[in-house]
Amino acid sequence: MLDAVVVGGGAAGLTLATRLATDGWGDRRVLVVDEAPLDHDRSADRSWGWWSAQDGPVEAAAERAYDSVAVVTDRATRLVDLAPYRYRVVSLRALRDVAATAVARTCGIEIVRARATAVVDGRDGARVVVDGETVEAAWVFDSTGTWPGRRPGARGPRPAGAGHRMEFTGWQVHTDRNVFDPGTAVLCDARLPCGRAAFVHVLPQDRRTALVEHTAYVPSGVLGPTPTEVGRELTAYLRGVLAAGRFRVGRVEHGTIALRPQAPHRRGRRVLAIGAAGGLVRASSGYGFGAIQRDAAAVVRSLVEHGHPFAVPHRPWRHRWLDTVFLRVLAREPAVLGPAFVAMFGGDDPLRVLRFLDDGTTWADGARFVRGLPVRPFLRALRPGGPGGPGGPGGGVEEHLLDAGVPRDEASFGLVRDPLDVIGGAAVRELDLRGHEQPAGAEHGRHEHRDGLHPWQ
Numbered sequence: 001m002l003d004a005v006v007v008g009g010g011a012a013g014l015t016l017a018t019r020l021a022t023d024g025w026g027d028r029r030v031l032v033v034d035e036a037p038l039d040h041d042r043s044a045d046r047s048w049g050w051w052s053a054q055d056g057p058v059e060a061a062a063e064r065a066y067d068s069v070a071v072v073t074d075r076a077t078r079l080v081d082l083a084p085y086r087y088r089v090v091s092l093r094a095l096r097d098v099a100a101t102a103v104a105r106t107c108g109i110e111i112v113r114a115r116a117t118a119v120v121d122g123r124d125g126a127r128v129v130v131d132g133e134t135v136e137a138a139w140v141f142d143s144t145g146t147w148p149g150r151r152p153g154a155r156g157p158r159p160a161g162a163g164h165r166m167e168f169t170g171w172q173v174h175t176d177r178n179v180f181d182p183g184t185a186v187l188c189d190a191r192l193p194c195g196r197a198a199f200v201h202v203l204p205q206d207r208r209t210a211l212v213e214h215t216a217y218v219p220s221g222v223l224g225p226t227p228t229e230v231g232r233e234l235t236a237y238l239r240g241v242l243a244a245g246r247f248r249v250g251r252v253e254h255g256t257i258a259l260r261p262q263a264p265h266r267r268g269r270r271v272l273a274i275g276a277a278g279g280l281v282r283a284s285s286g287y288g289f290g291a292i293q294r295d296a297a298a299v300v301r302s303l304v305e306h307g308h309p310f311a312v313p314h315r316p317w318r319h320r321w322l323d324t325v326f327l328r329v330l331a332r333e334p335a336v337l338g339p340a341f342v343a344m345f346g347g348d349d350p351l352r353v354l355r356f357l358d359d360g361t362t363w364a365d366g367a368r369f370v371r372g373l374p375v376r377p378f379l380r381a382l383r384p385g386g387p388g389g390p391g392g393p394g395g396g397v398e399e400h401l402l403d404a405g406v407p408r409d410e411a412s413f414g415l416v417r418d419p420l421d422v423i424g425g426a427a428v429r430e431l432d433l434r435g436h437e438q439p440a441g442a443e444h445g446r447h448e449h450r451d452g453l454h455p456w457q
């Protein structure tokens with residue numbers, strides 16, 4: 001019997017493998033299985049943005065780091081010095097290198113390319129079917145949703161478009177003039193000319209090159225913006241708001257993050273769900289990478305100190321409830337997004353929101369944080385009726401609170417080989433980035449659900 005099997009070698013699986021190797025389990029026999037080709041160039045371009053005050057190997061592997069972030073609306077700009085945090089971007093390629101280096105120093109941890117098709121919990125161990133072979137292990141960590149949880153049948157794929165989600169499209173933009181501030185990541189610029197809860201996220205590389213990302217909160221049962229709408233809005237933002245002049249678009253990325261405030265059934269007898277499957281993605285923000293880092297450290301600490309992996313912090317219920325209310329507010333009153341973001345980063349302690357998103361705030365902190373938000377929309381959201389609310393059309397956050405399904409997050413990557421000069425016709429080509437069938441729900445030229453590349457690099 002193995003000491004552990006880690007199912008999935010993405011953000012959570014690789015982070016856990018690294019921690020197991022470095023924090024006291026290097027002499028154990030652990031198998032990490034991931035179905036994606038390890039040398040798959042396009043998926044290795046996937047990356048995660050997160051803030052951290054640590055200085056570990058994952059932080060060191062980050063390709064980009066910012067000391068400040070900006071939050072912008074048409075009424076206010078908040079420039080926030082992040083110290084002691086930095087906002088970093090790390091790629092899957094770099095995360096794989098970090099894990100490979102750590103694992104190479106152990107005698108028993110192995111990362112292999114294989115597909116897991118079943119995880120069965122047991123009293124003394126769990127079984128995983130890996131490429132048709134049954135493997136037994138004392139502990140199984142599942143980041144893929146292969147384990148059905150405590151409610152068999154509750155997990156697995158959901159229909160495209162079901163559930164609140166964040167849809168994003170990122171353009172790698174090159175401008176002819178200096179437009180961007182390479183020291184500052186724009187976390188949220190709400191000056192996007194559209195009537196929905198959407199914002200632009202900008203990660204500059206230099207003064208003329210940046211990832212410019214259109215990010216929309218899409219309520220349950222509602223279609224997200226079409227590629228044409230996104231193209232028009234991003235073009236209007238670059239030209240009208242940033243006055244970028246001529247620009248070219250290189251790589252284009254699409255992605256969808258399921259936003260689920262509910263606590264998942266993450267713990268079995270010998271199985272622990274990790275990553276997005278373990279409910280670590282924050283429903284109000286779509287961020288999960290920082291939580292995944294902290295969770296992996298806590299899991300290994302628990303294994304070493306208690307002989308089991310379950311002594312890990314849980315997200316406080318009040319944070320899940322606030323996320324629920326926030327999604328309901330956005331579904332009903334999308335215009336609240338900008339003022340809410342500015343309020344969150346305002347006040348006496350602009351970094352409180354980062355601690356809140358990291359589940360690190362106390363009750364008192366939380367109360368101060370909530371006090372800064374626009375009050376009326378939040379009070380209205382507590383009443384039933386209206387989109388996204390209980391009993392309202394499209395209504396949904398509550399549906400999520402009852403549904404313990406695993407987020408069907410997928411990322412794929414696209415490269416526009418011939419950079420697209422949008423200055424002339426402002427046309428944005430529709431790209432089938434996944435190279436196979438249109439997603440379910442794509443009707444009348446609208447893509448109800450577009451899986452794609454990463455969101456928040």
Ligand SMILES: Cc1cc2nc3c(=O)[nH]c(=O)nc-3n(C[C@H](O)[C@H](O)[C@H](O)COP(=O)(O)OP(=O)(O)OC[C@H]3O[C@@H](n4cnc5c(N)ncnc54)[C@H](O)[C@@H]3O)c2cc1C
Nearest residue numbers: 008010011012035048049116255275276287288289455456
């Ligand atoms: C497109 C996208 C972008 C995101 N960007 C950010 C970000 O920038 N910052 C942030 O904080 N959060 C981000 N998130 C939220 C969250 O951090 C990510 O979803 C994160 O990747 C979750 O880690 P994970 O390990 O659970 O899933 P993944 O990283 O997706 O890893 C799952 C792995 O399991 C493998 N796998 C799946 N099924 C099987 C199987 N049956 N057998 C074997 N292997 C299997 C897959 O190949 C994959 O490598 C993003 C989410 C999405 C969907």
